[in-house]
Amino acid sequence: MKKKPKTQNVFSRLWERRELLTNICSLKAYLFRMTRNEILTLFRHRKVERGYARQQMEKEPQHAPDSSMKVTTTELVEMIDIAIERMPELRKRIFMMSRYDEMTYAEIARHLDISPRTVQYHIGKALNELRKLMDVMVLFV
Structure with a gap:
């Protein structure tokens, strides 16, 4: 149940x-x-x-296999949102600016007054965290 x-x-x-x-x-x-x-x-x-x-x-x-064991799209989106929410504040902000606001690394760097390499580093880390989540989720799909 x-x-x-x-x-x-x-x-x-x-x-x-x-x-x-x-x-x-x-x-x-x-x-x-x-x-x-x-x-x-x-x-x-x-x-x-x-x-x-x-x-x-x-x-x-x-x-x-019981179909109730499969992860729904809504559950997957919720898990991704939770993973993003748990990221360090700067990483979360950079990731959201990149993916949701569709800003370039240079635009984010100018906006936050940091180097583009720092933006690249945080995007890479964020994507790695989400990839790990996806690797685990593949077991349930």
Whole structure:
């Protein structure tokens, strides 16, 4: 059975911890972090479920693979977004300027007042991180 993330879980936890919220500077940032953590927990749980299912399939290879084990496009996009969000701030900013704003390395370098080689370095690192994610995801597609 596939467990779907529920916004209700985030708000329930928020309510349970309401006494601790006096030290929170930004409720928006706190909710974002809680939601992100909920998604990451769900992905870790799914990884364990898939590992277990893979072990079961190895024991009984006569069964056809369950289509519910496949990663959907939406899940893949969510994982890519999470991977980008977890990048160091400068790398994330450079990557987004390059890929989403379609700026050249020279334009990014001028805008951020850094060298084009630094831009190239961070784009390379970002792409390597995303390639690693894709290598893992190929196992589930």
